[in-house]
Amino acid sequence: xxxxxxxxxxxxxxxxxxxxxxxxxxxxxxxxxxxxxxxxxxxxxxxxxxxxxxxxxxxxxxxxxxxxxxxxxxxxxxxxxxxxxxxxxxxxxxxxxxxxxxxxxxxxxxxxxxx
Numbered sequence: 048x049x050x051x052x053x054x055x056x057x058x059x060x061x062x063x064x065x066x067x068x069x070x071x072x073x074x075x076x077x078x079x080x081x082x083x084x085x086x087x088x089x090x091x092x093x094x095x096x097x098x099x100x101x102x103x104x105x106x107x108x109x110x111x112x113x114x115x116x117x118x119x120x121x122x123x124x125x126x127x128x129x130x131x132x133x134x135x136x137x138x139x140x141x142x143x144x145x146x147x148x149x150x151x152x153x154x155x156x157x158x159x160x161x162x
Contacts (some may be wrong), residue, residue, distance in 0.1 A: 056126040059105040062143040
């Protein structure tokens with residue numbers, strides 16, 4: 048298990064749900080590459096509505112169902128590990144947004160907690 052505490056870097060990669068990498072969802076490829084790189088963890092969140100550089104609004108509302116909802120891949124680890132991972136995104140994320148934020152890890156554990 049990766050040990051992570053204190054100051055860290057959070058990378059958020061915003062892409063579209065229909066974005067693909069070799070017939071596979073782009074967000075899945077990013078998560079698998081982060082795992083292979085040994086990063087502490089990655090999660091994917093599906094947005095209910097949003098727009099990006101194209102200014103086209105994507106929504107899940109019934110009257111305008113979109114098949115390209117926003118997807119956020121969030122990865123947290125030590126700053127040097129996140130920055131070392133950034134070049135892997137160069138060839139992957141053609142349209143999207145990559146944001147880095149300083150953060151503080153308060154708790155990072157595996158498994159359940161006995162009470």
